Amino acid sequence: MSAVWVASTIIFCIIFATTIAPRAYAQGRTETPPGQFASILRTAFEIIQRYYVEEVDPQALFEGAMRGMFNSLDDPNSAFLPEAEMNSLRDTTQGVFGGVGLFISPKSADPRPDGRPNFLEVAAPIEGTPGWRAGIYSGDLIIMINDESTDVMSSEEAVTLLRGRPGTDVNLLIRRGEALEFPVTLTRAVIEVPTVRYAMIGDVGYLRLLTFTPHTADRARDAIQYFQSNGSVGIVLDLRNNAGGRLDAAVAVSNLFAEGKAVVSTRSRIERENRTFYARGRSVVPSGTPVVVLINRGSASASEIVAGALKDWGLAYLVGERTFGKGSVQQVYPLGRAGFRMTTARYFTPSNASIDAVGIPPDREVRFPDYFSGVDTGELSALLNSGRVADFVRTNPDATAVDVEAFARSLGADFDLEDALLRRLIRNEQNRRTTALALDLEYDVQLGEAVRIIREENFQALMENTRTLKSLQEEAAMEEDFSLAS
Numbered sequence: 001m002s003a004v005w006v007a008s009t010i011i012f013c014i015i016f017a018t019t020i021a022p023r024a025y026a027q028g029r030t031e032t033p034p035g036q037f038a039s040i041l042r043t044a045f046e047i048i049q050r051y052y053v054e055e056v057d058p059q060a061l062f063e064g065a066m067r068g069m070f071n072s073l074d075d076p077n078s079a080f081l082p083e084a085e086m087n088s089l090r091d092t093t094q095g096v097f098g099g100v101g102l103f104i105s106p107k108s109a110d111p112r113p114d115g116r117p118n119f120l121e122v123a124a125p126i127e128g129t130p131g132w133r134a135g136i137y138s139g140d141l142i143i144m145i146n147d148e149s150t151d152v153m154s155s156e157e158a159v160t161l162l163r164g165r166p167g168t169d170v171n172l173l174i175r176r177g178e179a180l181e182f183p184v185t186l187t188r189a190v191i192e193v194p195t196v197r198y199a200m201i202g203d204v205g206y207l208r209l210l211t212f213t214p215h216t217a218d219r220a221r222d223a224i225q226y227f228q229s230n231g232s233v234g235i236v237l238d239l240r241n242n243a244g245g246r247l248d249a250a251v252a253v254s255n256l257f258a259e260g261k262a263v264v265s266t267r268s269r270i271e272r273e274n275r276t277f278y279a280r281g282r283s284v285v286p287s288g289t290p291v292v293v294l295i296n297r298g299s300a301s302a303s304e305i306v307a308g309a310l311k312d313w314g315l316a317y318l319v320g321e322r323t324f325g326k327g328s329v330q331q332v333y334p335l336g337r338a339g340f341r342m343t344t345a346r347y348f349t350p351s352n353a354s355i356d357a358v359g360i361p362p363d364r365e366v367r368f369p370d371y372f373s374g375v376d377t378g379e380l381s382a383l384l385n386s387g388r389v390a391d392f393v394r395t396n397p398d399a400t401a402v403d404v405e406a407f408a409r410s411l412g413a414d415f416d417l418e419d420a421l422l423r424r425l426i427r428n429e430q431n432r433r434t435t436a437l438a439l440d441l442e443y444d445v446q447l448g449e450a451v452r453i454i455r456e457e458n459f460q461a462l463m464e465n466t467r468t469l470k471s472l473q474e475e476a477a478m479e480e481d482f483s484l485a486s
Contacts, residue, residue: 041065066340075343076106076155077330083337085156088163099163100170100186101129102136103243103298105324106155117151119143119175120158123324124241124298127194127210130186133432136174138241138298143181144173166190180377182384198223201439204451205232209253212245212302217252224256224284234290234454236447237310240320244301247277247329254309255279257291257316261350263309266329268345273329279309290459291316292450295362300324307360308349312468317453318362320446327356351468358473363466364453366446371421383415383425393429404430 045065048056066080081089103123119141125132142150145161153161162170165188172184196219197208205227207220227235244250247264254263258279265276285291293307293316304323310316329345348354372380383389392407393399399407408422415422427443441448453459467475 063338066338070340070342073343075328077326077328078342079106079154079156079340081156081332081339081341084160086334086337086339088156088159089332089339089341098166098188099129099159099191100131100188101126101191102131102142102162104142104155104158104162117143117149120150120153120155123300124243126191127197127241129191130189134184134186135428135432136184137176138296139176141175142172143175144171146171162188164188177372177377180372180375180380182381196220196223198226199439200227200230200232201236201441201451203231203233204454205230205235206238206439206447207235208238209242209303209306211242212249212253214246214249216245216249217256220253221256221284234292234459235285236292236294236450236454237306237316238294238447239299239303239307240294240296240446241298242300242303243298243324244303244326247302247305250302250305251277251279252281254306255281255283257283257285257310258313259283261309261313263350264305265348265352266345267348268329270344273345288460290454292453293318294320294446294450295323295360296321296446297324297359299360300326304355304360305347305349308353308355308469311360311363311466312350312353312470314463314466317364317459317462317466318360319364319366319450319453320362321365321367322361323355323359325355325357325359327354327358349469351470353469353473355469360469361472363462364449366449368445369420371418371424375418375421376416379415379417380421383411383417389425389429393426393433397433399430 045058045061048061049058063080063082070078070080102125105121105123107118107120120143122131122136122138122140122142124138125136142158144150145153145158148161150158164170168188170186170188172186173181174184175181194210195213195216197210199206205224207223207227209216209220224235251263259282261279263277263279265274267274291310293310295303295307295318299307300323304325304327307316307318307323311318327347328343329347330341331344332341333339346354346356388411396403396407404423404426408419408426411417411422412419424443427440431440439447441451453462
């Protein structure tokens, strides 16, 4: 028995000496070399492998250490990517994958400071996909995936669960607002990330960018030339729910509106990442053309680069809601079959404004009516779960306004909900089930305001009264300092 204790004591001393020696060495220096920490990690790895009470999978140790390092950065855009998540990211960048068509906002690994559950937030649905057709909105929370809470789930883990073989189902529980919750079953499909849609709204050209790919600028150029050949008096550039994409595509799209100007600059500790990107090609939009850009909380990254450039150049008037605020640049580094995504730089608009975690405010805020305010969430949940709206639209694909009104009245007899809300739900479902570009000026108050500005207001006078993003941020900082001082 004493021999066992002696042996145990010897092993403990070896371990203790192995782990404490580097620490003592580090404490004796004013600055610990990075290589020393790597040595300590390697030592801890070997000790766990040799002496932990149970055998440990070395890959599990490796992945745990990697996750811990990236979690310590407190940056939701930097993360370790195991093999499955690396494959998922590769699928997205290639533009085709099996899934439900939802962009998920990255979230911090740390608990929320207010103690509330840290559920997943939908950044934007991709138009024409299962998630979009099911009526999931930007800002909705996914609180469960296949009966598994997303509170302690990373964004990457959630994406892995949402994707899968086309034709298979995934069950979600959605929360909208403070209390409304409803289940949604989505059938995975082959998701082809779209890029551009456009049409004429009378004498106004409407250009919607859904994402930024290598083809976006060419498709947008075709659209603008189509507007010009049809006598367009102005352009509405719709960046709502556009979660971003490639930086070079954002620069190329900005170049369609002006040339020879700085679009965006990136700043980093890495010298080669400190760059300024210019609009070097030929622009196709004539100087003085009224341009209104639509933005909302689903506009992020590359969308914000374009919106910020056009605003700082004094070429476009922004309408809608404040953007998401993703002003950082990430690089993906492979590690065998796994890898990691890491923030390497932050970008700045032409006026030298950083919008990271701040977003871009509109020149004119226009919000959608809050149809859900004061609504009996029990009644609304009952209606959504009944499937009656979806059934009506599916069996009446050519329903007229009179048909919709009559069906809304019949719903009102069974559910204690306002007629305006019922008609809105029916119209939303109709728009989702058509492959045609939905231009609904009656209900899309932001688009309606953009068209009205171009047709009825003095656009030049509007632009003379706008300010750059840097000026707006400086004014906000001065107001905050004055408020604190008083």
